Amino acid sequence: MSESRPPDPLARLGEKIDKARAERVRRQPAVGDRSAMQQGLGLGVRIGIELVVAIVVATGLGWAIDRWFGTRPWGMIVLFFLGVAAGMLNVYRAVTGVSGPVGYRPPDVGAAASEGRSDDEDC
Amino acid sequence: MAIEIRPLEQFTIERLIPLHIGSVDVSYTNAAFLMTVAVVLITALIMLGTRKRALVPGRWQSLAEMSYEFVADMVETNVGHGGREFFPFVFTLFMFILFANFLGLIPYSYTVTSQIIVTFALAAVVFIGVTIVGIVKHGFHFLRLFVPQGVPAPLLLLLVPIELLSYCIRPFTLSIRLFANMLAGHTMLAIFGGFAASIGLLGIFPLGINILLVALEVLVAALQAYVFAILTCLYLSDAINLH
Numbered sequence: 001m002s003e004s005r006p007p008d009p010l011a012r013l014g015e016k017i018d019k020a021r022a023e024r025v026r027r028q029p030a031v032g033d034r035s036a037m038q039q040g041l042g043l044g045v046r047i048g049i050e051l052v053v054a055i056v057v058a059t060g061l062g063w064a065i066d067r068w069f070g071t072r073p074w075g076m077i078v079l080f081f082l083g084v085a086a087g088m089l090n091v092y093r094a095v096t097g098v099s100g101p102v103g104y105r106p107p108d109v110g111a112a113a114s115e116g117r118s119d120d121e122d123c
Numbered sequence: 124m125a126i127e128i129r130p131l132e133q134f135t136i137e138r139l140i141p142l143h144i145g146s147v148d149v150s151y152t153n154a155a156f157l158m159t160v161a162v163v164l165i166t167a168l169i170m171l172g173t174r175k176r177a178l179v180p181g182r183w184q185s186l187a188e189m190s191y192e193f194v195a196d197m198v199e200t201n202v203g204h205g206g207r208e209f210f211p212f213v214f215t216l217f218m219f220i221l222f223a224n225f226l227g228l229i230p231y232s233y234t235v236t237s238q239i240i241v242t243f244a245l246a247a248v249v250f251i252g253v254t255i256v257g258i259v260k261h262g263f264h265f266l267r268l269f270v271p272q273g274v275p276a277p278l279l280l281l282l283v284p285i286e287l288l289s290y291c292i293r294p295f296t297l298s299i300r301l302f303a304n305m306l307a308g309h310t311m312l313a314i315f316g317g318f319a320a321s322i323g324l325l326g327i328f329p330l331g332i333n334i335l336l337v338a339l340e341v342l343v344a345a346l347q348a349y350v351f352a353i354l355t356c357l358y359l360s361d362a363i364n365l366h
Contacts, residue, residue, distance in 0.1 A: 042350045049303065053296045058288055079288075086289035090296070 047094045051087040058083020128317030130310045134237055154241070157233045161222040190218065194352065201356035205363045212252070213359075216245065217352035224305065224344030228337070236347075237305040239298060246298035249355050257362030268365060297354055301347050308340045 062079030066072040140151035172187025180188055194214045198206045220236060227234025235241050257265040269286040270279065315333045319326035 041346055042353055045304075045346055045350055046300070046354070049300045050296055053299050054289065054292050057292050057295045082284055082288050083292075085285045086292060089285060089289050090292070 043094060047091050050090045050094060054087030054090060055080065055083045058086065128314065128321065130313035130317065133233070133309060133313055134306070136238075153233045154235050154238060157223065157226055157235050158241075161219060161226055161235070164226075165218045165222055190214075194218075197353060198356055201353060202360040202363060206356065206359055209256075209359055213352055213355055216249070216355060217348055220245070220301065220351050221345065221348035224348055225341075227305065227309065228340055228344060234305050234309055236301055237309055239302040242302040243294065243298040245301075245351070246294040249297065249358065250294040253355075253358045253362045256359065257365070260363060261365050265362070265365065268361065293358065297351065301351055304343055304347050308336075308343055312336055312340065 058079045059076060062076035062083075065075035065079070069075070136152045136154055138150035138152055139156055142148075142150045168183070168190075169187050172183040175181065175184060177184060191214070194217050195210060198210050198213055202209065223235040223241075226232055227236065257268065261267075269283050269290065271282055271286065274282060312333060315329045315336060318329035319333060322329070
């Protein structure tokens with residue numbers, strides 16, 4: 001009886017921790033509500049500037065390339081359109097919550113990970 | 124009677140301690156001073172907050188724990204378990220920007236994050252760091268990031284440059300977003316403040332607007348720090364959880 005005493009408090013502590021963990025997971029939705037608003041706000045602030053900066057930076061890069069290589073106006077024209085595409089892509093990704101490249105699928109880290117990205121596409 | 128309104132004056136950098144090494148100007152400026160204050164305050168908050176290590180936290184310990192948990196949660200949900208080792212980086216970044224933004228809201232202080240060179244330096248550190256992490260973790264395979272899967276070869280000719288460009292634009296969007304928000308907000312505050320001072324008794328209206336604007340700026344200050352940190356997390360997640 002007394003030999004089995006020492007591990008007992010530890011085991012009880014383990015049980016307690018497990019219970020607390022389960023409790024925390026159960027409570028998650030309540031927290032998720034607040035963080036959904038946070039994420040919405042964050043997202044709204046994010047995408048506004050994405051498109052504009054992409055176009056401006058790409059066009060500026062094109063202008064610089066033209067100056068270096070004397071290819072006026074082709075670098076600027078090509079990079080302007082590439083910039084528009086890249087900006088659109090960034091905005092699209094920000095909105096759909098997929099932040100990687102086109103073929104990107106977030107690995108199954110579990111429900112916690114997909115919860116962070118606002119909405120994964122189903123495929 | 125006529126009070127000059129100079130809304131951009133607040134962004135001038137003054138040399139507090141002029142210092143030159145060779146031909147390089149390394150003076151200790153008001154911006155550097157505010158950065159020092161931010162770092163000292165953050166360190167004090169964390170050090171003093173965690174000194175007692177009480178089971179039931181007091182006010183300061185709660186604050187320190189809350190900021191820890193907030194960022195830890197952010198890293199966990201956005202990067203996953205592989206991101207634990209980058210928590211110190213994200214936490215430092217978040218706290219520094221948050222404190223710099225809030226300190227800038229104190230009248231007569233200085234908003235460090237309204238200087239694009241500061242925000243760009245932060246964004247460049249994130250960009251270069253994330254790229255290095257990706258290359259270290261995946262080696263040459265990291266370039267797969269720019270090659271979308273399941274796309275016919277001719278289209279790749281068009282898509283790879285777009286992917287590359289959208290990747291390289293990240294430090295710019297990251298830095299300009301923070302800088303533009305802070306610059307615009309503080310300029311607006313100064314303009315309405317100038318109105319309030321120059322039109323006498325009627326100035327009570329712009330003053331009222333200013334009060335609302337300050338509330339908005341508090342929100343923006345916190346939100347921009349959050350956005351900067353969460354984007355850092357997302358970029359890290361790209362580099363770590365490569366397809």
